[in-house]
Amino acid sequence: SQQGEEDPQALSIQEGENATMNCSYKTSINNLQWYRQNSGRGLVHLILIRSNEREKHSGRLRVTLDTSKKSSSLLITASRAADTASYFCATDDGTASKLTFGTGTRLQVTL
Amino acid sequence: DADVTQTPRNRITKTGKRIMLECSQTKGHDRMYWYRQDPGLGLRLIYYSFDVKDINKGEISDGYSVSRQAQAKFSLSLESAIPNQTALYFCATSDYRRDTDTQYFGPGTRLTVL
Numbered sequence: 001s002q003q004g005e006e007d008p009q010a011l012s013i014q015e016g017e018n019a020t021m022n023c024s025y026k027t028s029i030n031n032l033q034w035y036r037q038n039s040g041r042g043l044v045h046l047i048l049i050r051s052n053e054r055e056k057h058s059g060r061l062r063v064t065l066d067t068s069k070k071s072s073s074l075l076i077t078a079s080r081a082a083d084t085a086s087y088f089c090a091t092d093d094g095t096a097s098k099l100t101f102g103t104g105t106r107l108q109v110t111l
Numbered sequence: 112d113a114d115v116t117q118t119p120r121n122r123i124t125k126t127g128k129r130i131m132l133e134c135s136q137t138k139g140h141d142r143m144y145w146y147r148q149d150p151g152l153g154l155r156l157i158y159y160s161f162d163v164k165d166i167n168k169g170e171i172s173d174g175y176s177v178s179r180q181a182q183a184k185f186s187l188s189l190e191s192a193i194p195n196q197t198a199l200y201f202c203a204t205s206d207y208r209r210d211t212d213t214q215y216f217g218p219g220t221r222l223t224v225l
Contacts, residue, residue: 031212042115042201042216043154088153092212098144098169099214101154 005102006089012108019076021105023089024069030094032065032072037086037104046074046087079109114138115217117202123223130189132220134202142205143185144214145169145177147198154201160185192224 007022023032031050035043049056049065049072056063062075076083086106090099115136124130134143141162146154156169158177166179174196178186189196199221203214 033213040199040219040221042218043203043214045213045215048213090214098156098159099212100156101146103151103153 006087006105008105009103010106010108012110013079015079015081015109015111017079017109019079019083019107019109021074021087021107023072023074023102025072025089025091025100025102026070027091027093029067029091031092032063033090033092033099034061034063034072034074035088035090035101037088039085043088076107079107081109081111083107084109113218115202115204115215117200117217117220119220120218121221123225124192125225126193128192128224130192130222132187132200132202132222134185134187134217136183136202136204136215136217138204138206138215139182140204140206140215141182142207143179144203144205145175145185145187146201146203147171147196148201148219149198157187157200189222189224192222194224197222197224 005024033048034046037043047058049063060077065072086104088104089102118133144159145157148154155171157175160166160179163179176188199219201219202217205214
């Protein structure tokens, strides 16, 4: 079963706007990661946030984590057409080094 | 050169055939994983290996087997392929000592079972 559920399933915005996608999970985690997938390609790691962290930044990416609500959000600021991709959250529960992926958010950024 | 490679990239086969998907990595990572991706279902873990002698079943291992021939090679086999194994298959690696569970993915193999 999927640990993470992303919301929304699909998001369409214009270039320059911010994109926010959310991830909810079910069990306690050691860390939560966000990955990006261009159509039909392999996933690429974007950012990792540990369970004792509340916010993390990397370039135009901002990730927040609320362990009390078992949720995380990924914000992409000043989006570009090249940000068009699917974004997945993945959780690591710390018991074994394996990730459980969510179902993903498809982001479309138009010019 | 890509750090994680998968062969073949595309494969069409018939029901009942034995298929092997191969994964090689030059990252020197000890951990390797096989996932399948179906539309709307995200990635699901099939098998994972923490070293050559340590192989573990994932969420959906039925109908699949694996072989870790060396630290750098991890193969996935479908002993008797069936149509509902049509999917996109990904290999991934990680090095716990360095990146704490960050996984690095290959380009994927698109498998179609007729």
